[in-house]
Amino acid sequence: MDYANQKLAEEKVFKDPVHRYIYVRDQVIWDLINSREFQRLRRIKQLGTSYLVFHGAEHSRFSHSLGVYEIVRRISDDMFHGRPEWDESERLVVLCAALLHDLGHGPFSHSFEKVFNVDHENFTREILLGDTEVHQILMKVSADFPKKVAEVIAKTYSNKQVVSLISSQIDADRMDYLQRDAYYTGVSYGHFDMERILRVMRPLEDQVVIKASGMHAVEDYIMSRYQMYWQVYFHPVARSAEVILRKILQRAKELHDSGYEFAQPPTHFAAFFDRSFTLKDYLALDEGVMMTYFQLWMNERDPILSDMSDRFVNRRLFQYVDFDPGKDYRKLGELASLFKKAGIDPDYYLVDDSTSDLPYDFYRPGEEGERLPIHLLMPNGDIKELSRLSQIVEAISGKRRTDYKLYFPAELLVDGKKKAIKQQIVEMLKEGGV
Amino acid sequence: MDYANQKLAEEKVFKDPVHRYIYVRDQVIWDLINSREFQRLRRIKQLGTSYLVFHGAEHSRFSHSLGVYEIVRRISDDMFHGRPEWDESERLVVLCAALLHDLGHGPFSHSFEKVFNVDHENFTREILLGDTEVHQILMKVSADFPKKVAEVIAKTYSNKQVVSLISSQIDADRMDYLQRDAYYTGVSYGHFDMERILRVMRPLEDQVVIKASGMHAVEDYIMSRYQMYWQVYFHPVARSAEVILRKILQRAKELHDSGYEFAQPPTHFAAFFDRSFTLKDYLALDEGVMMTYFQLWMNERDPILSDMSDRFVNRRLFQYVDFDPGKDYRKLGELASLFKKAGIDPDYYLVDDSTSDLPYDFYRPGEEGERLPIHLLMPNGDIKELSRLSQIVEAISGKRRTDYKLYFPAELLVDGKKKAIKQQIVEMLKEGGV
Amino acid sequence: MDYANQKLAEEKVFKDPVHRYIYVRDQVIWDLINSREFQRLRRIKQLGTSYLVFHGAEHSRFSHSLGVYEIVRRISDDMFHGRPEWDESERLVVLCAALLHDLGHGPFSHSFEKVFNVDHENFTREILLGDTEVHQILMKVSADFPKKVAEVIAKTYSNKQVVSLISSQIDADRMDYLQRDAYYTGVSYGHFDMERILRVMRPLEDQVVIKASGMHAVEDYIMSRYQMYWQVYFHPVARSAEVILRKILQRAKELHDSGYEFAQPPTHFAAFFDRSFTLKDYLALDEGVMMTYFQLWMNERDPILSDMSDRFVNRRLFQYVDFDPGKDYRKLGELASLFKKAGIDPDYYLVDDSTSDLPYDFYRPGEEGERLPIHLLMPNGDIKELSRLSQIVEAISGKRRTDYKLYFPAELLVDGKKKAIKQQIVEMLKEGGV
Amino acid sequence: MDYANQKLAEEKVFKDPVHRYIYVRDQVIWDLINSREFQRLRRIKQLGTSYLVFHGAEHSRFSHSLGVYEIVRRISDDMFHGRPEWDESERLVVLCAALLHDLGHGPFSHSFEKVFNVDHENFTREILLGDTEVHQILMKVSADFPKKVAEVIAKTYSNKQVVSLISSQIDADRMDYLQRDAYYTGVSYGHFDMERILRVMRPLEDQVVIKASGMHAVEDYIMSRYQMYWQVYFHPVARSAEVILRKILQRAKELHDSGYEFAQPPTHFAAFFDRSFTLKDYLALDEGVMMTYFQLWMNERDPILSDMSDRFVNRRLFQYVDFDPGKDYRKLGELASLFKKAGIDPDYYLVDDSTSDLPYDFYRPGEEGERLPIHLLMPNGDIKELSRLSQIVEAISGKRRTDYKLYFPAELLVDGKKKAIKQQIVEMLKEGGV
Known part of the structure; x- marks a missing residue:
């Protein structure tokens, strides 16, 4: 069988505190996890200096990357599977992009990048396209596969559904890190009903939308994110260490x-x-x-x-x-x-x-750093932007807060x-x- | 006020995923936590190579040490406080011993000790008694205080109640690590009702006993320990890395x-x-x-x-x-x-x-490596050894298993x-x- | 010893899924729990018809009443104990009021009261003051004790700290029901860090305030309440049954x-x-x-x-x-x-x-149904109203929503x-x- | 489409505290849930008089029945689906049997049956086969369908895999009630890794076996059951009420x-x-x-x-x-x-x-009340009985304990x-x- 479709003789299972188990069936994914560039993520903390405030937050980018992969795997294999709006041939590229999206992060990324004026996203691209084990594995799928994965991560990939699962205002990256960082710090924020959100996600033309019946789970997710930013990510003592x-x-x-x-x-x-x-x-x-x-x-x-x-x-x-x-x-x-x-x-x-953070933003075409809004799918098929339906999201929408x-x-x-x-x-x- | 009784102007609180919060009121404890020898424990993983199997298990000995301290603090401040059988003047020594019991652990202790034929317990003693910040802090309490803390950890301290809280078959060390390692690995073993056990612990002459009404919580604890040993601590892949x-x-x-x-x-x-x-x-x-x-x-x-x-x-x-x-x-x-x-x-x-492990052992006087058994306090005041009352513990008692x-x-x-x-x-x- | 101070020979412990354990030491409390009027609360569901939507929500007002008692017990025995602003002689009246605050609820209260034009608060007062077992128990404390308990519940009691613990915008009643109803329905809303809130509550002259350092835990509580109202309490299908x-x-x-x-x-x-x-x-x-x-x-x-x-x-x-x-x-x-x-x-x-619901309201003196706001205690001793400091609470403050x-x-x-x-x-x- | 295969226009979802969500797609299942005989289970407590000891245990047989259904649905739709040893045509009968297995329970079953010398299993059969809404719904599937469901519940059905999922020493019934009763009572026993057990269950000729790699999860389940029996189900105060x-x-x-x-x-x-x-x-x-x-x-x-x-x-x-x-x-x-x-x-x-209870029993052919043992599937394809591999299960196997x-x-x-x-x-x- 061709490498892209090769399955492991036996499914591999990782015990994960956040998602309970992470399942790997594809040879490609298994090989990527075992590459030296991916194993290196074990040696880089997910939250940089935050462990000096929240002593439990000693988890690595390795764990988070597996988590993002698992969320996308559930979406593609369980939720989107079989839906006509979803192109099954995108499965492998979205799984690889999920797993590898943080590959270019360095030690204490935030500070390192600032001092040396580098950008981890460039390094991610270099690892995907340069002389690395990861690159060789991706090349075995097809000659243009490394580039496709890189495009998804760079948000330039043509299929916007795929991009959206990895980076949007409600993506697998955020859903994993909010829960994972809450788990390891031990704070009581960061919880929301991901199972519900996954079940109401729908692929639609060039985007991923949320059925309106799941609006409250999305509100809860936005509030969780808000609390995590101000309680954990921007904690002034962790910033002192930085x-x-x-x-x-x-x-x-x-x-x-x-x-x-x-x-x-x-x-x-x-x-x-x-x-x-x-x-x-x-x-x-x-x-x-x-x-x-x-x-x-x-x-x-x-x-x-x-x-x-x-x-x-x-x-x-x-x-x-x-x-x-x-x-x-x-x-x-x-x-x-x-x-x-x-x-x-x-x-x-x-x-x-x-x-500084902007908890949620609706669409402001033409403005700098414009963000795609979260769209709800109404029972009658209409699409409505989240902050038009949610009083709570409306209240904080577009309001940048700086400390x-x-x-x-x-x-x-x-x-x-x-x-x-x-x-x-x-x-x-x-x-x-x- | 003398240093031993000096309280912080404001109680310090650590967010902890296992115990929710860890509370520090004593200046001595606060100073010890901030010493360089104690901060060093952040750079040593609690479970050595286990993170290569359980990717979540990236937590450090720093977290565990705080946890053991907190359990002992609850026992001494909430449970034993005011009981005539408990000597309040032991409070500080038992808190310090709890906090510092693992201070001598080195990187990947198990393997390091084997190859270089050293013993972390000796290093713990050296840190307590040698030229260190920790030693200086303990000396401020009193000239014989460092030695007292060292004796508790070495189990040679005269008050066996104090020793028992730190190292016995049901001590704060085990109660913390079982729960903590379960939390970070994400396995479903390792849970037991610690609140119940703490509430039925009683100081008694030269030991700490458990009221018989808490027997089932203790059974659960013994079973948790058994499962953790075989499922986590002795995992053959982590041993491969070792x-x-x-x-x-x-x-x-x-x-x-x-x-x-x-x-x-x-x-x-x-x-x-x-x-x-x-x-x-x-x-x-x-x-x-x-x-x-x-x-x-x-x-x-x-x-x-x-x-x-x-x-x-x-x-x-x-x-x-x-x-x-x-x-x-x-x-x-x-x-x-x-x-x-x-x-x-x-x-x-x-x-x-x-x-190899011995899940629980009753008392075998004179035998090598003899262990103090867990004693239950009956309603009529009698003391009975656990395995004589618990069918389940009796079944596994004294049975060494080796892999x-x-x-x-x-x-x-x-x-x-x-x-x-x-x-x-x-x-x-x-x-x-x- | 007089009845008011009489302690049980052995502390009684109730296993509770929300607070883990509920502790009873006072003979008065124990007798009240065993009275027929209190046992009757076992036969009245906490959430009326909601179990027809959330099948898990079959819990009774009995459980909730014990929960409110336990929260107030922790506040009075652990948090407020020993603070000069808190009058220890109020302990028993606030515990009794907590335990008995819902005593007058009838079956499917909401509907029953509407149809028969009665009010459960009147029944609560009648049970406290009329010919009941509860009344006889309270009378044993002192002749004016039943009336005092009734006044606390009716919010007319002179000590506003006491009233505030039972009924305010952040009281033991709400803290218990949000968590309990979330637990039994199984929804992912309703969680907040109660331990944190309890630790930052402070008695102050004629009110109870929250230290500003706990503001985010309070925000989380307000958001939990908001979500519980719209997701659970106002569920249209439960209203159909009503x-x-x-x-x-x-x-x-x-x-x-x-x-x-x-x-x-x-x-x-x-x-x-x-x-x-x-x-x-x-x-x-x-x-x-x-x-x-x-x-x-x-x-x-x-x-x-x-x-x-x-x-x-x-x-x-x-x-x-x-x-x-x-x-x-x-x-x-x-x-x-x-x-x-x-x-x-x-x-x-x-x-x-x-x-309809008003998620939080600041003080609108003179207006109908005015509610006492939540006050934060600043590090410098100033008092500030919550919505002036919290952007998120400000956003929803005073905005009534009706369905x-x-x-x-x-x-x-x-x-x-x-x-x-x-x-x-x-x-x-x-x-x-x- | 024929009634047996008719799907709901939109999947129905029940929020469940134990399994998070319960999913219904089949018209048959939906109709059964809405029948008056099934709704009646809301008015019968799962644990009879236990709520008088564990006040949280007010949950009904309705919740439990949904839970057993959901476990069996996951097994048949996710785990067994597509395996050659599993006959897909059994899907509906096993789902219905799971949902309806407790249908004949009456109020305070245990006591009622003893006094009136009746048996809830007979009533279950009568409801399935007699003049009831449930019977009419099952008849719409096929004329022999009610009888098939009754046979599964009576353990006389020819396909022993199907029987085994509903009643064996490790079945969906036990897996639901242990977790559910632990959740509602709030005790810390009753937890085990069901996701793991489900993933290692395998249909095999005329039985359901467990892959040996899941042995420790099964041990944990057996221990949970043991603790629940003695801590909850046989609590002497609940028996006093009975x-x-x-x-x-x-x-x-x-x-x-x-x-x-x-x-x-x-x-x-x-x-x-x-x-x-x-x-x-x-x-x-x-x-x-x-x-x-x-x-x-x-x-x-x-x-x-x-x-x-x-x-x-x-x-x-x-x-x-x-x-x-x-x-x-x-x-x-x-x-x-x-x-x-x-x-x-x-x-x-x-x-x-x-x-009295027998925590686990191996096979004792010919003996009264013989029970089918739990069989493990070894990597080489051999089948071994659980107590031969598990030291802990061996220790308690076959040992009846009576109080x-x-x-x-x-x-x-x-x-x-x-x-x-x-x-x-x-x-x-x-x-x-x-």
């Missing part, structure tokens, strides 16, 4: 650029500092590797690199206050001056950070010399409007 | 001893190879560090070190068959010869491994040269009684 | 008033038809008694009473369409005429029903004679805006 | 036989007292009807009927002591004499009761006259042996 992480990488780069001699040279990072990295350099990185450097760097001569590394490894994080960028920027300048006077480098020790914080090392402001200046800083920080 | 891990370390040591020149020298391991290690060397190790070496060693010249490292990192594990040591040892010798003839080094590629497996690289036995010999090997392995 | 139930009682009364001779006389109801009932008459009623009558009345000569009884007992409910009272009332008149022409009595077979339905027997409109008229009716009903 | 119930019915019959004039005549029971009942008489009974009588009988002149009714309605149950029938029967005689002397009728107020209790009204033995005799009784009861 701030420090960025500062470690920034400092190491600066030192490298300035010719500083490391006791422990940043071998794995050098190509990134120099922007000469290859895919191989990227794949050699993971969170264990980065943490190994940070532990070694705690002993570097450079006091900033050493201190920042120690802070991250031993969880000695920055404190924070709310911050209103509209009116507080001048104050921020004053604070920076005071930090300098107090002998604390504000480039590293006074950091503003913002984060600004200013991070600093509280304990440095109480001890030692230059007491007067430090006291002045503390007073300014207390005032609220930084 | 076998490989041991072989990596063994090979690296051999190469080191023989003067082999490593492309990536085993800096972190050298002191262990030479048995010249200090506590500092030990604390510098964690699973991220070890994995970083293994990834680098995939490129070593030595084919065995390189292959074994690749197998572990990319989860290319050994296959296994059952093995009866009573009658199959001669066969094992024959197999080893055949492996050599086939050009496969049996010292690394043909490995027998056994594991023997023989591990080998199945894929090397099908490909390439020396087909006849390999086929002979395969036949022998198939016969079952290898 | 419509029929009202029509049975209405018909029986009409027949009774007109001197109809019942084969099975409505002995238990007669005093209600004549408005000559006593408390004893009321307490003799429960859902088993009412169902017994309905089953006997299926054999009555009167075709409407017989048909309606059969519909209720055997779940042959009315169909429904949406209905807009603003513009459809004239149509409703036309429909009634057509029903008459078709030989179907519109007084019984064409019924409009509406239901109108028109109920009718669909199967009578397709069969038999007068086809043309019936077809006309069906067309009108289909038009949507009936 | 004892009283039997005594009410026995007394009413005695009074009826002796010509006693009831204030409230036992109309619904008369045909049972006289053994002249028809199926219609039986179907007119339910627990609401019985409770209505008991409430009325609390006011009868006969002190025993009145007292017993009051005890049941208001939960004033008998106390109990252990009792060893082997050696205590003489003592029982002495006690009876003393009761008489004390003026308490021992026929009603001194009742011995026993209950004897003696019930009496403790409060009558402390109050009032004849103190000396009563004290003597109390002493004897305390001695343990009785």
